[in-house]
Amino acid sequence: MAAKLSDLRSHARTTKHVRAAQPFSSARQSKIKFTNIDHSLKYATNEAEGQLALFIAEHTAFLTTDHVVEVSRKAFRDSKQAPHVKMHRTKCKEMLVNVLGPHFNQCLREDIGDAKYSLIIDESTDISVVKLLGVVIRYFSQKLQKIISTHLGLVEIESGTAASIVCAIKKLLEDVDLNPKKLLGVGVDNASVNTGLNNGVCELLKREFGLPKLFMIRCVCQSIQLAVSHSVAETLPRILDFLVKETYNWFGHSSKRQLMYKQLFATINDGKQPLQIPRVCDTRWLSIEPAVTRILSQWDELKLHFEITRSSEKCYTAESLFDMYSDPVNKLYLLFMRPILQETQRTMKTFQGENTDPMKLLLDLSNLIISLSKKVTIPTARVNPLTTDISSYIDPGAYMGYEFEKVCRESQIAIEVQGNIRQRCISFVVKLCSELRNRLPDNFEALRKISRFSVHECLNQVKDPITEIAEIFGCDYQNIEKVENQWRNLTIVQWQEKKSTAKFWIEVGNYRDASDCNPFQELHEIAIGILSLPHSNAEVERLFSQHNIIKNKLRNRLSLKSVNSVLAIRNGLKRLEKNCHTYDIPKTVLEKIGTMAAYSVSYSGSSNSTSPVTAFSTLVEDDDDLFLFSLQE
Template sequence: MTGRNNSVIEILKREYNLPNLILIRCICHSLQLAVSHASESNLPRNIEFLIRETYNWFSISPKRRDEYKALFQTINCGDEPLKILKVCDTRWLSIEPAVLRILAQWNELKLHFSLAREKCYTAGLLWEMYNDEGNRLYLCFLKSILHDVQIGIKVFEGENIDPVKLLETLMTLLRSVCVRIIIPGAATTDKDFLTIKVEDHLDPVAHLGHLFESHASNSNLSPQAISNIKKRCIDFSVKLVQEIQNRIPSNYEILAKVTLLSPENTLKQIKDPHALVGLARELGFDDQKTDKIVQQWKTIQFIEWETAGDSVKFWAQVLKYKNAAGVNTFRELADLAIAAMSLPHSNAEVERLFSVMNTVKNKLRNRMCSLTLNSIIMIRNQLKIKKKNCHNYVLPPEVLKKIKKNCQTFKTNRNTIYIIITH
């Protein structure tokens, strides 16, 4: 898909004469793969088995769920237990919540499987795993580090996000993983964190999170066992950093250029006059428009703008700007900014559209044609953007006129109005 010679993007560039296509890898998918690869190569396989089989144990048996619910309520004064979640490879946010819920109910789950182990071999295996404090330490470590990953994923899959702040989110994630294991001061700038070989700067007394350290100090494990677990957790962190470093450089370059268009950078009095030339060329702006962009970039800070905080609102204001002659003297610069901030950085929106499509065209409506399906999806999407629904949407007058022309209305004895559409 993304090779150098025969990938989709290279074929489109070569055969369809589209030299300005930009390849942007989905950040959410990249982070998911980074976590998966780090887990496969460094964490014990029984951790994945523990998470997966705990869900499977309850998902296939209402009786087991009822028994566990009664046990949990007895221990916790009537409180309801949290549902054990499934870890799905195609859902970016499924790992951390599953770990979180198992940790929150660790003792109750341990007791439940202890009672059920004599009846089922799987329950016996799960009880042995829950009885092993080492597995709990691994999950404590994962809870902490996956929380940071999930924050980054949530930002990139969000709908109303500020594009110029995405770079900071990405680098914050990389820094948070690095500083857990490297010597303080080994990396300070973004370039350092993107290129540092963490295995050469490991902190001999790395702190793996308060939850991990507190459980390690209170566990009945031997110092050697705790040391081995720490080593594997550090190896996981090293692998995760390496995976992120390998996957995000291209995204970093694009996001760094988009960050230049933040209101703060745009309205600086002293700035590089040619900072946007590379971005303009990548987005397909010709030399004439690029020259105008450079000139507009030099003078935009001399205008007083009302909304200089939110980047989207700021550039929307620039796009609508008119001088005394009614001419927008920053049109090319605004077009560049809107084009750059419109670049997608995850597949989340596409996945949402697929979900809507599956809802609209279901098994009962499987003969729906593509034109109708596309129209319904577009209507739903626009209603969502405008925050409208069937309760507060008002039909335009011209639509009502068309309906009246093609409809007949009458009242029954019960004052019920029927509408018959005539073709």
């Protein structure tokens, strides 16, 4: 029969068709056998697939799903749900992007609630040359009773301009449904696009959201790194930078040289093995400190190694390094630098720590500047290095440290040369203090006063008022008197927590009087707002480190939506102090697995342009249940 309408109409009038079109009798029609669905088994299967998907998101790549599921089915043959687990990489990805990722994002949004928050932002470029804006949110979790810093989102931006960054932040806040009026502060690096006085990111955010008292916190860690780098480059000999970097390069690419040095070091030090010389890298904050410390601890061994190598290899680099290690002047400079670098590194680590007391951080930074200035200023000088240039109060005979003075006495360095070295070391400290002072936040003096909210300060019987801090944090004139009264009455209550500042103010927030009211509510809100302010960009740098692990050379086509989903799951588990096998997926989330709502038919957002038909056919191959569901629909 030809595929023509006339032929179809002719066929419809034939006796054969009329007879075949008549309804079957119930006696002749065979019964369709439907299998009874075991809902408990289906729920257990969904739970197993969900836990496997969490494991994939937390530890490995989507591609491993194919083998992980098959190995599980083979290893656990006696399990009831193992034969029914049907999940491959496509279904796993869809489950993470459309079910588990949104679930953790929703949990984060509910955890934030109506609390005030701060944002930490930074820009980066991934392996596929896509410019991204990383955003970390910092807030107080009423449910978990602690300060949380976690991933909010990675946003693709067209350019690194301030307007583009502000548009990306605005869109992200709208997508997450966060109130921009609750934004307290923004943590940024020292780029001019962020810190500009007229058209910087923070100034544009103030005008865009109507937040005149928005705090801009520059990353103190990066400020210290830049201050040290500029001070070394402008005051100390360039040969020091060459010495430190080339010592690493000498061993970094040659296993033969490493073996020779290990044998030499073991011979001199009774079989001990040397510590590796670390690499100096600008993107690793103050990485010069461990490199200088290791070089000084192995100075004699390195000098002997280069003395032996320069004749055997006839290498110009080895000869140059031997000459540098033979010159005691270079050792003097490094001996002077080491305690200063260690002090700045110790201060930097306090800003990078997750459990540090934020009330004392700016006080620690000011103490660092004061400590550095005292190394070179006259002991009787009364000068504030935070506001005044110390170059007019220099002590020409300043004490340079025990090891420095010892080497000066024991070496044959001329007095004139020693005087020149001292002068350059003093110039280094003066320049470092100046660089640190210039990189302090504009509202540093006001922020430094928040140390009064530390647990040791606020429980003193005699303490300074907090009127200025209350005004900075938007407290109106009617409540300032109330806050001052609460501040004075803090010592009336016998508080249990007297060590951790964060735990102390959480206890204050949970305190109730006889009428079940909190008499310190307004004061608690100000303290929690201070605790929610960012103090460095360490968290967003950790976010980019996770991103680079997820999206690497082998996975360079991974879509941004998939990366955000994996990051949301990983940070959500970390926030809840859970992992892939201890987290219990809610039943409402498990019910979405295997339904059409959990799968995106269109792959327009992915890097590989798969058509909807091809995408859906791939899903059908990965999950037979989805195919049955589509037939029922």
